[in-house]
Amino acid sequence: MAHLRDAAECETFVEEVEPEELADHCDIREVVEIPTDPREGVSFEHIRKAIHTVPKIGACLIVTNYSNPLGCSLAEERKKELVTLLAKHRIPLIEDDIYGDLARPDDKRPVTAKAFDAKGLVLLCSSISKTLAPGMRVGWVSPGKFRDAILQLKTNQTFACPAITRMAIAEFLKNGSYDAHLRKIRAVYWELLCRFSGAVARYFPAGTRISRPQGSFVLWIETSADTTILAARALNEHRISIAPGCIFSAKGNNYRNCLRISCAHPWSAKIDRAIQTLGRLAKELNGD
Numbered sequence: 001m002a003h004l005r006d007a008a009e010c011e012t013f014v015e016e017v018e019p020e021e022l023a024d025h026c027d028i029r030e031v032v033e034i035p036t037d038p039r040e041g042v043s044f045e046h047i048r049k050a051i052h053t054v055p056k057i058g059a060c061l062i063v064t065n066y067s068n069p070l071g072c073s074l075a076e077e078r079k080k081e082l083v084t085l086l087a088k089h090r091i092p093l094i095e096d097d098i099y100g101d102l103a104r105p106d107d108k109r110p111v112t113a114k115a116f117d118a119k120g121l122v123l124l125c126s127s128i129s130k131t132l133a134p135g136m137r138v139g140w141v142s143p144g145k146f147r148d149a150i151l152q153l154k155t156n157q158t159f160a161c162p163a164i165t166r167m168a169i170a171e172f173l174k175n176g177s178y179d180a181h182l183r184k185i186r187a188v189y190w191e192l193l194c195r196f197s198g199a200v201a202r203y204f205p206a207g208t209r210i211s212r213p214q215g216s217f218v219l220w221i222e223t224s225a226d227t228t229i230l231a232a233r234a235l236n237e238h239r240i241s242i243a244p245g246c247i248f249s250a251k252g253n254n255y256r257n258c259l260r261i262s263c264a265h266p267w268s269a270k271i272d273r274a275i276q277t278l279g280r281l282a283k284e285l286n287g288d
């Protein structure tokens with residue numbers, strides 16, 4: 001079992017939208033996928049190449065901290081470099097920081113690229129979905145110079161989120177319980193990541209590779225089975241839900257030998273058996 005070295009996931013460029021036209025963002029013509037290193041994060045070489053070859057880039061969308069599914073982050077100096085590079089070409093950066101609060105227990109919370117945004121071109125987005133409760137549907141954006149466009153989009157699409165849930169979350173954040181909660185779940189998620197990784201190492205076919213996330217709670221697994229079939233069989237025959245690799249590709253047909261597992265479930269004998277079942281299915285599909 002080795003650390004996943006060369007796999008690429010897709011951070012994306014959204015083409016064909018001028019910064020001023022962010023309100024028309026629904027009109028995305030093409031998504032350019034940018035390879036991502038599981039340790040270093042998104043490839044700047046490929047970003048530069050896209051800037052020079054794609055005629056009209058509307059925005060760049062990146063999960064800068066503990067990206068889904070690889071769990072890697074851009075180092076602080078690389079975030080700065082990214083903001084400078086994109087600003088030079090007037091390309092807005094949509095920074096999805098939804099996992100940023102989920103550092104390992106002994107690590108500091110990483111900074112955001114937004115911290116280096118002098119031109120208002122970074123739209124920093126997050127929510128409480130990964131830290132508190134996905135069902136609350138409370139998120140936010142710090143939109144830089146796109147405030148009016150974002151307000152208009154929000155008004156057009158849903159007008160507003162229910163006030164009662166926003167007020168409940170605001171109260172929770174204000175009275176300090178959020179920090180205590182984060183301290184607790186960061187330790188819990190880290191322990192779960194270790195347990196799930198151990199089980200994958202035990203049960204999956206020889207040669208399987210697992211990511212070593214810097215934070216958050218998902219594992220990216222590279223194996224030799226077709227994971228689209230694996231995911232369908234796991235769900236239909238065993239009620240086990242995993243994310244097949246292909247859903248992490250804009251074109252929908254890459255990473256068919258990879259899968260993502262969420263480790264945000266309390267450890268139990270049932271979970272251990274579920275990973276054992278996945279490993280057995282992977283072996284069966286390989287013809288082992």
Ligand SMILES: Cc1ncc(COP(=O)(O)O)c(C=O)c1O
Pocket residue numbers: 063068096098126127128129134138139
């Ligand atoms: C990177 C990333 N951004 C955004 C979301 C969606 O978050 P929300 O539930 O707040 O809409 C997810 C959920 O899986 C995610 O992984």
